[in-house]
Every structure is written in C-alpha cells, then in structure tokens.
Amino acid sequence: MTLQRLKWVSIVAPILFIVAIELARRVIFRDLLSGWPGYLLLAGVILIGVLFFSETIFNVIDRTQERLEQTNRELLALHEAGLDITGDLRLDRVLQGVVDEARGLVGARYGALSYLDEQGVIEQFLTSGTEPEQHSTLGPPADSVLGNLAAHAATTDNPDGQPAAQSRLAVPIAAHGVVLGNLYLTEKVGTFEFNQTDGETLARFATQAALAIENARLHHQVRELAVAEERERIAREIHDSVAQVLGYVNTKAQAAGALLDAGEIERATVQVGQLGQAARDAYADVREHILGLRATGDADRPFVETLRLYLETWQQQSGIRVALVIDPSDRFEASLPETGELQLLRIIQEALANVRKHAGATHATVALGLGTGWVEARITDDGQGFDPVASARGATPRFGLTTMRERAEAVGGLLTIETNAGEGTTVEVKLPMGARRGETVRRGEH
Incomplete structure (x- = not known):
C-alpha cells in the first residue's frame, strides 16, 4: 500500500466506521443498545474497532518502513559498489x-x-x-x-x-x-x-x-595514444642522433685515412681513438633511448612502478647508483593525467641522461612528492655541476635543458635548475594535478 492510499484509508475508514456504528445504534439495534448495558456494549465495539484499525495501520506503516529501509540499504550498497569500481x-x-x-x-x-x-x-x-x-x-x-x-x-x-x-x-x-x-x-x-x-x-x-x-x-586508449606519440618522437630522436654520430664517424674516418696515407701514425691513432669513443657514446645513447621506450611501453602499468623499473635498469647500464625516494602514502596514479605522467617520466629520463653524459657523478637521487596542487620531482646528483650563467650565454652545451623545460610547460608545469660548478646539479619539476595539454604556468625564466 502506498502512502497516498494509506492517507485516504486513515480518513475514510474512521468515517465509515462511525457511520456504521451510528446506523446500528439508531436503526438496526435501537432497542438493544438503549440504556447503560447498550452504551457499554457500544463502547466495547468502538474500542475493538479502534484497536483493530490502529493495529492494521501500524502494520502497514511498519511494512512500508521496512521496505524503505531495505531500499535505502540497497541504494547505499549500490552507491558504495559504484564508488569502489570507479576508484581505479x-x-x-x-x-x-x-x-x-x-x-x-x-x-x-x-x-x-x-x-x-x-x-x-x-x-x-x-x-x-x-x-x-x-x-x-x-x-x-x-x-x-x-x-x-x-x-x-x-x-x-x-x-x-x-x-x-x-x-x-x-x-x-x-x-x-x-x-x-x-x-x-x-x-x-x-x-x-x-x-x-x-x-x-x-x-x-x-x-x-x-x-x-x-x-x-578511454583512459587506456588515451594513454596508449600518448605512449605511441612519445615512442614516435623518441624514434625520430634516435634517427637524428644516429645520423649525427654517423656524420661525425665519417669525418673522423676520412681524417684518420688521410693521416695514415701521410704516414702520421700517432695523429691517426688519436683519430681512431675518438672514433671508438664516439661509437661507445652512441651505443650508450641508443641503449638509453631503448630503455625509455620500454619504460613507456606498458600503458596500464602504474607510474611509480614504471619509474622504479626504469631506475633499476638505468643503474645497471650506467654504473651510477640511483635511489628513489617517495612517501608511500602519496597516490601519484590519482594525481596526474596520462600526458602528465608521460612527460614527467621523460623529464626524469632526460635529467638522468645528462647525469650519465656530463655530470661525472657516482650517485643520483630521484625524489617524488605531492604538494598543494602540484606533483613534484627532484633529480639530484653529486657530479661536477656547471655554470648556469655561462650556459645561458651559450658558452657551454645546454644539455637538453630547453627540451625538459618545454616538456614541463606543455602540461602546465615548470622546471628549475639549481647548480654550480663543482657542486652537483638539482633538477626540480612541478606539474599541476589534473594538468591538460596546452596549459602553461610560468614562474619566470631560469
């Protein structure tokens, strides 16, 4: 019974009961219900009717309340189940x-x-x-x-x-x-x-x-698309890098050949040694690029797990000890969009590539943290550092700093470099939680 029907029953039933009692008293049992015995009998009938009506109404209310409570429990369980499946x-x-x-x-x-x-x-x-x-x-x-x-x-x-x-x-x-x-x-x-x-x-x-x-x-598809775009970009980088190395190797090989023809063995030996070093550097670069491709190859792997696996392999390949520092209570997977995770990983990879190539370091640290509205990463090393002022004037190579900064700004973040000659280097990147492609946050030029 619905509440609307219950309202009408609670109004109509007492009226009908009163009419029936009055009809019985005045017409059907007029002689029987006269005097005190009749009044007592009538009062008893009314009392029984009231009790029966009240019991019936209360039973209906109880059943309705039970159904409502059951429905509320089902809706609450449904709500909690929905929250559980949308949390990942x-x-x-x-x-x-x-x-x-x-x-x-x-x-x-x-x-x-x-x-x-x-x-x-x-x-x-x-x-x-x-x-x-x-x-x-x-x-x-x-x-x-x-x-x-x-x-x-x-x-x-x-x-x-x-x-x-x-x-x-x-x-x-x-x-x-x-x-x-x-x-x-x-x-x-x-x-x-x-x-x-x-x-x-x-x-x-x-x-x-x-x-x-x-x-x-959709999350999986977007991440796979971002990974595919990144892999294509890395492939172009490898192609350009290899082409540059091959051009250098060709120049050195021609110079070494000319020196050998001229009988200048010592100078030719120097050229050959430089050729060997160039080949080793190119080999290390290609291995590092391949490692980066593998790290971004699994679109469903959590960010922290991907980074940890990358650091373990990078340490084995480079011979430089690297530590990952992270608060286990921080949930990075719920903090960054797919493009933000990918760009942060590539910035860390580029920073570590600089550590291997230029820092002369023996130890590096990658620290992750969650700030107020930001995801932060700090990459530090104990290497030789460089003079940022001289680097800004172009006196020394920029070591891919522009690329890292562009990556951070592409997802609304910012990147800073702290370094001095002989004091190591710290690269700090901050990306906003929920950053979208094309949003840019600037804090001045560094």
Missing part, C-alpha cells in the same frame, strides 16, 4: 571489481563478466567465486534472465567439483548504446533463486559499471 582507472582492475561487487551486491555465489572488444568479440572473461576450471558452468547468456535456468539439477556430489547453476541472473553492460560486456551471476546464497528486486538492483549497477568501464577504456 586500470581496465583490468575495473573489470574484476565489477564482477566482484556485483556478486556481493545481490548475494550470488558465483559471478562472471565477458568483456567485449569493439567488434563484439569476447576479449576478456573474468570470474568471481570460481576456479578457472569452473568457467564452463557459467556460459554468458544473451539477455537478462530471471529464475531457474539450470542446465542440470543441483547435486551435493559433484565429481568435477563444479558449481551447479541453480538460477542465473544476467544483464548487459552498455554505454551510449554500445554493449561493452555481459554480467551474469549464479546461485543466490540461501535461497538459490533470484527475484525481481535482484534483477533491478543488478540493472542499476550495470549502468554504473558501464560508465566505469567506459572511463577506464
């Missing part, structure tokens, strides 16, 4: 979170999710509450199904150790008219049968799940 942008974790949360939301023993690619073919199949060998009992249905759809009856003795599907509940997960996957559950705990409320709850959750999956999918 990695597609694989979002998909697993969807099937786990759905199973707990309606009290299902087993659950599964078939995730479809753009052609509608199952790309991933994830389960919850099952072992991998049990997947065959949870074949994905095409439409929403309520009730008993068991292919075979439940048994207590299952030789294959597989769950018997007593009932199955399934909904499609769709966003903007495109089906992203199918979510389905089997065996409701306690009753085995799903009801209409379970179906409605799962359908509402599927709407939230579709948004979370679509968001994670």
